[in-house]
Amino acid sequence: MKKSLLSSLVLVLMVTIFLAACSKKEDTTPAASTAASSGATEAPAAETTAPEATNAAPVDIKVFAVQETGTELNTNAFTKLLEEKFNAKFKFETVPGDGAKEKRQISLASGDYPEAYILTAYIDQFTQADVVKYGKQGVFLPLNDLIAQYAPNITAAMEAHPDLKAYNTSPDGNIYGLVSYTQCFHCSYANKMWLNTTWLDKLKLTMPTTTEEFKTVLKAFKNNDPNGNGKKDEVPLSGSKEDFGVRLIPFLMNGFIYDDDRNYLNLVNGKVDTAANKPEWKEGLAYIKSLYDEGLIDLGAFTQNAEAFKKIGENGNAQILGAGAGMHPAIFVNIDDGNKYSKDYNAVPPLTGPHASFATHDGGGVTPGAKFVITNKASKEAQIALIKMVDYMYTPEGQTNSSSGKEGVIWRKPTADEKALGKDVAAAFAPIPQVDGAAPHNTGWSGMGHFYQPKEYRDSWVASTEIYKSSGYERRLYDATLLYQGHEPKELFPLWAVWVDPADADESTMLQTNIKNYIEQGELQFITGNKDLNKDWDAYVKGLDNLKLSRYLEIMQKAYDATAK
Numbered sequence: 225m226k227k228s229l230l231s232s233l234v235l236v237l238m239v240t241i242f243l244a245a246c247s248k249k250e251d252t253t254p255a256a257s258t259a260a261s262s263g264a265t266e267a268p269a270a271e272t273t274a275p276e277a278t279n280a281a282p283v284d285i286k287v288f289a290v291q292e293t294g295t296e297l298n299t300n301a302f303t304k305l306l307e308e309k310f311n312a313k314f315k316f317e318t319v320p321g322d323g324a325k326e327k328r329q330i331s332l333a334s335g336d337y338p339e340a341y342i343l344t345a346y347i348d349q350f351t352q353a354d355v356v357k358y359g360k361q362g363v364f365l366p367l368n369d370l371i372a373q374y375a376p377n378i379t380a381a382m383e384a385h386p387d388l389k390a391y392n393t394s395p396d397g398n399i400y401g402l403v404s405y406t407q408c409f410h411c412s413y414a415n416k417m418w419l420n421t422t423w424l425d426k427l428k429l430t431m432p433t434t435t436e437e438f439k440t441v442l443k444a445f446k447n448n449d450p451n452g453n454g455k456k457d458e459v460p461l462s463g464s465k466e467d468f469g470v471r472l473i474p475f476l477m478n479g480f481i482y483d484d485d486r487n488y489l490n491l492v493n494g495k496v497d498t499a500a501n502k503p504e505w506k507e508g509l510a511y512i513k514s515l516y517d518e519g520l521i522d523l524g525a526f527t528q529n530a531e532a533f534k535k536i537g538e539n540g541n542a543q544i545l546g547a548g549a550g551m552h553p554a555i556f557v558n559i560d561d562g563n564k565y566s567k568d569y570n571a572v573p574p575l576t577g578p579h580a581s582f583a584t585h586d587g588g589g590v591t592p593g594a595k596f597v598i599t600n601k602a603s604k605e606a607q608i609a610l611i612k613m614v615d616y617m618y619t620p621e622g623q624t625n626s627s628s629g630k631e632g633v634i635w636r637k638p639t640a641d642e643k644a645l646g647k648d649v650a651a652a653f654a655p656i657p658q659v660d661g662a663a664p665h666n667t668g669w670s671g672m673g674h675f676y677q678p679k680e681y682r683d684s685w686v687a688s689t690e691i692y693k694s695s696g697y698e699r700r701l702y703d704a705t706l707l708y709q710g711h712e713p714k715e716l717f718p719l720w721a722v723w724v725d726p727a728d729a730d731e732s733t734m735l736q737t738n739i740k741n742y743i744e745q746g747e748l749q750f751i752t753g754n755k756d757l758n759k760d761w762d763a764y765v766k767g768l769d770n771l772k773l774s775r776y777l778e779i780m781q782k783a784y785d786a787t788a789k
Contacts, residue, residue: 286338291318294664301667324348339602344671345404359400377618401594408589410701413708414469415584418569423450442520445546462522463549464533479577480508491715571704583711626673646683654686735776
């Protein structure tokens with residue numbers, strides 16, 4: 225993830241406190257009673273922040289962590305709170321977001337790894353395959369007994385949310401790591417499209433509802449000088465190659481066949497299949513190619529990073545972006561108060577195409593794998609301290625302190641007239657806006673602290689009803705996502721939740737990587753004209769077969785059947 229995207233993430237987190245993933249993309253005393261009174265699932269009871277009485281020397285704990293912009297973990301106020309409360313002393317091995325995955329892999333491969341990894345899910349975390357692999361090797365310790373003995377809040381959370389237990393429990397029944405359970409509504413429909421409605425109004429056009437109407441709008445943006453500078457410099461449509469819904473193809477393809485923007489797996493009558501060799505997929509590629517051929521898609525949209533994407537959205541000389549793909553518009557325009565362009569971009573509902581009107585959905589915004597593990601380097605004392613710390617972060621108090629920071633600095637109790645994000649939910653927390661130009665407060669762990677944020681917790685935060693102000697940004701995203709809700713297929717292959725049999729894991733990973741890369745290379749070749757959809761389609765389909773697509777589908781069917789039992 226590039227620095228510009230991280231900056232957007234940090235800004236959104238500061239504005240909304242609990243915006244994750246998104247990044248952009250998640251946060252705990254009075255919320256337990258609030259959730260109960262609002263009819264939501266009751267959160268684990270918060271415990272006191274008073275230090276645990278002890279005369280023992282502090283337990284030294286080495287931790288690998290991603291250190292985000294504006295956070296200094298060794299001097300952080302939440303770090304100090306944990307050290308005091310749980311009689312520990314952290315030594316952080318910190319890495320920046322850029323290259324975090326590679327550095328994590330090097331750390332483990334060296335053999336000189338720390339006692340624990342506490343990662344940031346929207347930047348990097350262990351995959352399910354990693355969890356099973358290192359758990360089987362004994363590098364990651366099973367947490368089952370530690371949770372049973374020392375973590376009543378984690379236990380209660382998994383009882384309240386069976387899917388959380390499923391995310392955490394590997395096929396052999398062990399819990400080798402914990403996910404970031406952040407039920408981010410707007411993140412769960414990541415592949416949105418944001419259209420310049422100021423230009424739309426200027427050209428006397430209406431919000432497009434079909435794939436052909438969308439094409440008509442893009443052509444008007446290209447040819448009719450909506451920015452009024454007398455130049456044909458408009459970029460009708462752009463995106464980038466990274467995550468967070470910025471890839472163009474899924475939103476456009478969903479008018480033809482469901483595109484999960486992951487591994488192109490669909491579920492039809494309980495059977496796992498791929499979308500990428502179907503006639504509707506070919507037809508969708510032909511539509512996208514027509515946009516590309518007419519100059520309606522930015523030439524760099526399929527290859528550029530987030531920084532380049534944002535340079536288009538924030539072009540200094542004139543506004544030039546007509547539509548941008550993304551989970552939220554902060555990826556490609558600034559959203560801070562006083563920004564120039566943010567209010568111009570509003571969500572396009574899922575387009576109706578010849579065969580469908582789908583929206584890509586991942587089931588809840590939770591990324592499978594593990595953000596937290598304890599390794600076999602940890603002493604028993606360190607294991608107990610670590611699991612107690614994480615258990616504290618499963619309370620509303622602990623979660624807010626970890627992901628947001630101190631009360632009175634980052635958040636406050638709401639006033640009677642302030643409105644929570646969720647409908648009919650009592651407000652429990654209100655963010656305190658950061659003063660422009662002020663130094664970071666360094667009182668919380670930001671995304672590293674995102675452990676337990678069920679929907680009822682996130683919905684209990686105050687969000688302004690002025691959606692184009694930075695304080696109302698989360699509500700803006702929530703409202704936009706309502707346009708997409710329910711447009712997913714009735715049957716979804718739950719790739720985010722299934723565990724592949726460990727005996728098949730290595731083979732599955734290899735097949736998954738090869739097939740995914742092949743499909744995505746094929747998309748670009750057909751769209752840009754390097755391959756001809758009429759002449760080369762059959763050879764493309766044959767290539768998928770040669771990559772053992774049928775075997776991959778067999779493995780995923782087996783995993784799905786085991787999960788669905």
